[in-house]
Amino acid sequence: MSSDALLRVESLSAGYRDLQAIWEVDLTVQAGQVTVLLGRNGAGKSTTLLTIAGLLRTLGGRVELGGEDISARPARLRTKMGLALVRENKRIFRQRTVEENLLIGGFIMRRAERQKALRRAYEQFPILLERRHQLAGALSGGQQQMLAIAQALMPQPRVIMLDEPSAGLAPAIVKDVFATLTRLRDEGVGVLLVEQLVDQAMAVADRIVLLDQGRVVSAGAGAGMPDIDKFRGVYLGRK
Amino acid sequence: MRTLAIARQLPSWLWPLIAGLALVAGPWIGLNAVWTRQLTLIAIYTILVASLNLTFGYAGLFSLGQVAMYALGAYVTAILMVHGWPIIPSLVAAMFAAGVLGVITGLPGLRLAGWGLGMTSFFLVILTPDIAQVFQSQTGGLFGLAIFGNALSAKGVYLACAISMVVVLGLLRNLVSSSFGNSLRVLRQSPVLATSLGLNVHGLKLKSFILSSIPAGLAGGLYVILDHYVSPDSFDLTLGVLFIAASVLGGTESIYGAFFGVAVIQFLTWRVTAFQQYSLVAYGLFLVLGGVLFSRGIAGIARDFGNRITRKAIVVPDRLAPRLTTPDAIAPIPGQLLQLTEVTKDFQGNRAVDDVSLTAGPGQVTGLVGPNGSGKTTLLNLISGLYQPTAGDIVLGEQRLRGVAPHRVARGGVARTFQTPIIPAGMTCLEVVASAGYANDAPGILATMLRLPACGRANRSRRTSALETMRLVGIEHLAEQPASGLPLGSRRRVEVARALAGQPRLVLLDEPASGLDEGEVDDLALVIRRVADAGGTVILVEHNFRMVCEVSDRIYVLESGRLLAQGTPDEIQRDEAVAASYLGQLPDAEEIIPHPNPVGSE
Numbered sequence: 001m002s003s004d005a006l007l008r009v010e011s012l013s014a015g016y017r018d019l020q021a022i023w024e025v026d027l028t029v030q031a032g033q034v035t036v037l038l039g040r041n042g043a044g045k046s047t048t049l050l051t052i053a054g055l056l057r058t059l060g061g062r063v064e065l066g067g068e069d070i071s072a073r074p075a076r077l078r079t080k081m082g083l084a085l086v087r088e089n090k091r092i093f094r095q096r097t098v099e100e101n102l103l104i105g106g107f108i109m110r111r112a113e114r115q116k117a118l119r120r121a122y123e124q125f126p127i128l129l130e131r132r133h134q135l136a137g138a139l140s141g142g143q144q145q146m147l148a149i150a151q152a153l154m155p156q157p158r159v160i161m162l163d164e165p166s167a168g169l170a171p172a173i174v175k176d177v178f179a180t181l182t183r184l185r186d187e188g189v190g191v192l193l194v195e196q197l198v199d200q201a202m203a204v205a206d207r208i209v210l211l212d213q214g215r216v217v218s219a220g221a222g223a224g225m226p227d228i229d230k231f232r233g234v235y236l237g238r239k
Numbered sequence: 240m241r242t243l244a245i246a247r248q249l250p251s252w253l254w255p256l257i258a259g260l261a262l263v264a265g266p267w268i269g270l271n272a273v274w275t276r277q278l279t280l281i282a283i284y285t286i287l288v289a290s291l292n293l294t295f296g297y298a299g300l301f302s303l304g305q306v307a308m309y310a311l312g313a314y315v316t317a318i319l320m321v322h323g324w325p326i327i328p329s330l331v332a333a334m335f336a337a338g339v340l341g342v343i344t345g346l347p348g349l350r351l352a353g354w355g356l357g358m359t360s361f362f363l364v365i366l367t368p369d370i371a372q373v374f375q376s377q378t379g380g381l382f383g384l385a386i387f388g389n390a391l392s393a394k395g396v397y398l399a400c401a402i403s404m405v406v407v408l409g410l411l412r413n414l415v416s417s418s419f420g421n422s423l424r425v426l427r428q429s430p431v432l433a434t435s436l437g438l439n440v441h442g443l444k445l446k447s448f449i450l451s452s453i454p455a456g457l458a459g460g461l462y463v464i465l466d467h468y469v470s471p472d473s474f475d476l477t478l479g480v481l482f483i484a485a486s487v488l489g490g491t492e493s494i495y496g497a498f499f500g501v502a503v504i505q506f507l508t509w510r511v512t513a514f515q516q517y518s519l520v521a522y523g524l525f526l527v528l529g530g531v532l533f534s535r536g537i538a539g540i541a542r543d544f545g546n547r548i549t550r551k552a553i554v555v556p557d558r559l560a561p562r563l564t565t566p567d568a569i570a571p572i573p574g575q576l577l578q579l580t581e582v583t584k585d586f587q588g589n590r591a592v593d594d595v596s597l598t599a600g601p602g603q604v605t606g607l608v609g610p611n612g613s614g615k616t617t618l619l620n621l622i623s624g625l626y627q628p629t630a631g632d633i634v635l636g637e638q639r640l641r642g643v644a645p646h647r648v649a650r651g652g653v654a655r656t657f658q659t660p661i662i663p664a665g666m667t668c669l670e671v672v673a674s675a676g677y678a679n680d681a682p683g684i685l686a687t688m689l690r691l692p693a694c695g696r697a698n699r700s701r702r703t704s705a706l707e708t709m710r711l712v713g714i715e716h717l718a719e720q721p722a723s724g725l726p727l728g729s730r731r732r733v734e735v736a737r738a739l740a741g742q743p744r745l746v747l748l749d750e751p752a753s754g755l756d757e758g759e760v761d762d763l764a765l766v767i768r769r770v771a772d773a774g775g776t777v778i779l780v781e782h783n784f785r786m787v788c789e790v791s792d793r794i795y796v797l798e799s800g801r802l803l804a805q806g807t808p809d810e811i812q813r814d815e816a817v818a819a820s821y822l823g824q825l826p827d828a829e830e831i832i833p834h835p836n837p838v839g840s841e
Contacts, residue, residue, distance in 0.1 A: 041728035041756045088754070141611030168658070168753045170610045171784050172823030196756050236758035
């Protein structure tokens with residue numbers, strides 16, 4: 001099914017220097033849907049995102065975006081084709097202003113489009129307009145996460161991947177972040193989410209992929225979704 | 240390959256010692272006169288570069304001062320020998336003088352942050368000829384000073400230099416492989432971490448600088464014994480660059496590497512005339528090559544090779560970490576009562592903490608929650624002495640913490656973790672956890688260098704207690720793993736173990752569950768509860784509200800630097816102001832988490 005998948009990952013293997021970290025990972029992300037990647041720390045979730053983004057060497061398998069094989073493309077071309085990644089720990093340029101950070105996000109765009117994208121970002125995140133001339137490092141943790149997401153959204157990606165966007169944020173702010181995700185989803189963007197807050201992630205998930213020790217142990221959508229309580233017991237060691 | 244693997248099982252000091260002895264015996268086992276002279280020079284420079292590595296490589300302090308110490312050692316030896324002193328007392332005097340110069344340059348140089356030491360030592364080197372000129376009557380000014388008589392044979396000089404080198408390398412090796420060496424690694428990684436472990440950052444820098452000055456003085460003296468002549472133009476900046484190049488080429492974070500770095504450069508200088516002519520260019524090239532191609536120098540390549548043979552380097556990711564199951568009885572932790580009274584902190588007109596009073600008792604977990612930027616971490620920094628409060632008082636047990644230097648607060652038993660774990664590179668988990676004890680029971684420098692029994696005893700007791708703490712936290716199986724390469728969850732637990740290892744009177748945990756998966760959060764909650772049940776005083780800053788409610792006895796809520804609410808977990812969960820500002824909405828009645836009292840005890 002789902003030949004209409006926006007992002008399709010088939011049998012992807014990757015790793016670092018001497019160490020392979022993921023084996024034959026399959027997953028799909030549909031337009032206007034959220035795919036959630038769950039697993040223990042060290043299961044290979046971040047590695048999977050980095051490999052899809054083209055930031056790690058692929059050892060095998062393929063990545064398709066909108067039906068096109070992008071496995072051999074360098075990371076910057078993948079970004080150009082509409083793939084965005086928000087890495088963990090709010091990696092923004094702390095010594096640059098909010099606006100400069102946004103413009104950096106639109107680096108690959110033409111000038112006129114970049115200005116348009118900037119206005120769009122301020123519409124979506126009014127707090128960033130308020131703080132546009134402040135240093136990004138002076139923002140609160142939640143605002144920094146918003147900035148990181150807004151930065152990734154500048155070139156209007158078709159698929160956005162987020163690595164633990166809730167980490168280090170207060171509960172109220174986590175709710176804001178998830179509200180942003182659902183809004184993106186409703187606008188038709190495909191979302192691939194890695195998250196430790198299982199309950200919150202489950203609440204927005206259209207499709208779930210469970211990863212353990214670098215391999216997919218279960219995956220499904222709708223009625224075929226994996227049993228999350230069993231997953232908790234077996235892989236997260238919860239009672 | 241197999242034999243090589245077996246060779247690595249032997250004690251690590253055996254091969255260098257055999258190589259050193261073979262080197263000392265060189266002239267008697269067929270080394271000719273030309274090579275003997277070259278090796279003598281290599282030995283002298285090796286002493287100097289190896290000691291440079293102590294500050295440059297291990298402590299991360301950039302300095303050109305070795306040249307000045309070298310020059311001073313040379314002049315002191317020459318002048319004393321001209322006055323008829325025998326060789327050995329002259330050399331001892333040279334070392335002493337270099338040590339004193341180390342104190343004189345180190346005190347101001349190290350106070351200045353960043354490039355302070357580099358600049359101070361740079362000018363010291365530039366001034367060397369002028370100083371020689373000022374004391375012309377003694378130094379011979381620009382013409383130099385020649386020594387007649389009291390000469391050793393070429394073999395005698397070689398023997399003196401080779402033995403000196405072996406001894407110096409041995410002592411330095413003992414030093415860097417000890418708790419002192421690890422303290423330097425901690426310092427290089429993060430002065431804030433060093434401070435929070437109770438290490439006196441300034442004192443540690445000064446010690447390492449002085450310790451590296453003394454061998455440089457010895458090297459200068461040996462040079463005079465070799466050449467019978469000393470003049471100001473022997474000590475210029477080119478020499479300083481040569482030392483740095485040799486250090487980088489050999490591997491800055493290495494002691495034996497210095498020999499190979501020096502040997503390569505000395506051999507090229509000797510054999511390739513063009514090299515002499517363009518030496519500065521060549522040294523520059525070595526620095527760039529060293530920096531780009533093999534950042535850890537010859538020593539780094541050798542280590543990688545050794546590791547490949549024994550398969551030591553492969554970090555097995557902590558995927559199969561056993562979950563904590565058995566609630567072991569743990570040794571009592573001497574927690575004490577912490578009291579904050581009306582504490583306020585201003586940063587340039589910006590009030591980060593505003594009139595906060597808080598009590599954290601022994602045997603209890605005190606939760607501290609609030610929106611991002613509400614002042615939680617600032618409060619931890621105030622308690623640990625990194626910041627001083629603008630107003631108010633902080634008292635732990637009987638001791639006032641306000642106005643006390645942060646490393647003294649740490650020595651007084653305040654341990655902490657950081658939002659982003661700070662784990663020094665190049666240390667095993669066991670060493671990282673054991674580093675909690677460096678400040679309070681470090682054996683003396685001399686005992687460390689000579690490997691006296693006191694040093695071994697301190698090491699063993701630190702190791703035992705570190706292992707015990709690691710078992711409590713559930714990371715015993717990681718003891719021999721390089722710590723900095725582990726996944727986040729494991730690094731957090733290593734940090735928690737380090738905070739607990741020093742028998743703390745107060746433990747400050749700054750978002751320890753951030754980035755952990757659910758199972759790891761459960762384990763961490765269990766550990767925190769065990770620590771409190773053993774009598775520890777724990778302050779927990781955390782956004783995982785469920786976990787905070789599970790483990791805390793009392794929760795304080797901060798907002799914009801002020802206390803918004805305080806109470807038991809039940810009270811806080813029902814508090815409407817907290818729900819509105821922190822949680823985002825009022826939790827449903829059935830969502831309220833009962834406080835299982837106390838977790839982890841039957």
